[in-house]
Amino acid sequence: MKPFTRRNFAAALAAGATLPNLSADQQQQPARPAGATDAQPDPNTSVMPGMRGGTIAVIQPFDGPIEFKRSDVPLQAQPFPMTQVRLLPGVFKDAEEWNRAYMQRLPEDRLARNFLVNAGIASDAKPLGGWEQDTAGRAGELRGHFTGHYLSAAAFLSASTGDAEIKAKGDQMVADLAKCQAKLNNSGYLSAFPIEWFDRLDARKPVWAPFYTIHKIMAGMFDMYQTGGNKQALDVLLGMANWADQWTASKSEEHMQSILTTEYGGMGETLYNLAAVTNDDRWAKAGDRFTKKAFFNPLAMRRDELRGLHSNTHIPQVLAAARRYEISGDSRFQEVADFFFDTVSKSRTYVTGGTSNGEGWLVQPGLLGHELKIYGAPECCCSYNMLKLARHLYGWSPQPSYFDYYEHTLLNMRLGTIHP
Numbered sequence: 001m002k003p004f005t006r007r008n009f010a011a012a013l014a015a016g017a018t019l020p021n022l023s024a025d026q027q028q029q030p031a032r033p034a035g036a037t038d039a040q041p042d043p044n045t046s047v048m049p050g051m052r053g054g055t056i057a058v059i060q061p062f063d064g065p066i067e068f069k070r071s072d073v074p075l076q077a078q079p080f081p082m083t084q085v086r087l088l089p090g091v092f093k094d095a096e097e098w099n100r101a102y103m104q105r106l107p108e109d110r111l112a113r114n115f116l117v118n119a120g121i122a123s124d125a126k127p128l129g130g131w132e133q134d135t136a137g138r139a140g141e142l143r144g145h146f147t148g149h150y151l152s153a154a155a156f157l158s159a160s161t162g163d164a165e166i167k168a169k170g171d172q173m174v175a176d177l178a179k180c181q182a183k184l185n186n187s188g189y190l191s192a193f194p195i196e197w198f199d200r201l202d203a204r205k206p207v208w209a210p211f212y213t214i215h216k217i218m219a220g221m222f223d224m225y226q227t228g229g230n231k232q233a234l235d236v237l238l239g240m241a242n243w244a245d246q247w248t249a250s251k252s253e254e255h256m257q258s259i260l261t262t263e264y265g266g267m268g269e270t271l272y273n274l275a276a277v278t279n280d281d282r283w284a285k286a287g288d289r290f291t292k293k294a295f296f297n298p299l300a301m302r303r304d305e306l307r308g309l310h311s312n313t314h315i316p317q318v319l320a321a322a323r324r325y326e327i328s329g330d331s332r333f334q335e336v337a338d339f340f341f342d343t344v345s346k347s348r349t350y351v352t353g354g355t356s357n358g359e360g361w362l363v364q365p366g367l368l369g370h371e372l373k374i375y376g377a378p379e380c381c382c383s384y385n386m387l388k389l390a391r392h393l394y395g396w397s398p399q400p401s402y403f404d405y406y407e408h409t410l411l412n413m414r415l416g417t418i419h420p
Contacts, residue, residue: 237274
């Protein structure tokens with residue numbers, strides 16, 4: 001008799017042939033329990049009689065409370081410190097020098113002016129325009145935002161060039177903002193706008209983006225500490241984190257999720273970064289309160305439901321998920337970051353590497369031509385944040401495809417954003 005294999009077993013089934021006789025011990029069946037019947041599966045349901053068929057409701061990955069437990073994930077690749085890298089002559093060096101000149105032209109006293117005035121400290125400096133304008137109404141509700149960006153830039157530029165002037169300007173700004181924080185004397189609160197704007201946020205009344213702006217300042221302080229070597233910046237950041245922790249801890253889960261429908265950017269990312277450098281889980285638990293479950297749940301189930309979302313305020317939330325995974329090992333957050341990058345980079349990205357249109361994702365995946373007819377202008381801030389996400393993913397798995405994406409997007413979407 002031929003050997004009894006999976007292949008001839010399948011062939012016998014297909015031909016309707018009689019299967020080879022089984023040995024006696026193979027024929028033995030376990031004893032049937034008392035009361036057993038000869039019930040057969042229902043061919044319409046593939047379920048035995050008496051068993052319940054169908055499915056259960058969809059289980060949301062982030063349905064219940066989020067609990068933090070520190071467990072660092074070993075990275076497969078890490079960047080060189082910026083102090084060990086210098087650019088040689090070329091287009092990137094040109095951009096660095098244009099940026100350096102721009103930063104040198106911005107007066108420190110004007111960058112700090114709105115913070116001083118908000119804290120009741122006199123300033124003769126003229127307020128900057130744009131996001132920093134000190135005016136009533138929506139146009140002035142992002143003030144302090146650009147100053148946070150400047151702190152980050154000062155840290156990175158001084159580390160990557162050794163520019164002592166920029167470092168001194170960044171250090172002076174940290175000292176000035178520390179004075180404002182001390183004068184306000186409100187659990188570490190620091191901003192260029194009144195704290196009452198958070199009362200409006202809490203009451204779900206119109207206000208542009210107070211946490212989005214606070215995040216820029218916190219991120220600037222973190223960068224000044226971590227990259228710029230300014231220890232006072234860590235003290236200021238710890239104060240701001242203390243205030244944010246207290247404010248969010250007082251809200252119910254349901255109310256906090258409602259608050260998260262207003263732009264808040266990368267609050268979670270900076271709090272997770274702070275937890276990592278201080279080894280204090282308190283800040284990670286505060287960061288967890290900024291998990292927007294309605295945004296994360298579809299991503300964790302590998303579903304693209306990005307249509308209609310404001311792009312550049314949601315990508316930083318995915319950066320927070322990536323950082324959360326790295327300090328906890330929680331695979332739900334990894335899935336959010338991994339699938340988000342996959343769907344955006346493959347189905348929502350133009351040939352330049354840019355994503356979004358009119359600051360949003362306007363259509364379902366893969367139909368970029370339709371929204372291009374309406375606006376035709378990807379927001380370059382999105383590309384900056386997508387590059388940050390690519391760095392996380394490359395650290396987990398150093399695949400060339402991530403660096404191909406990085407190089408392409410850096411050259412086509414970021415290099416041209418600074419020019420004389």
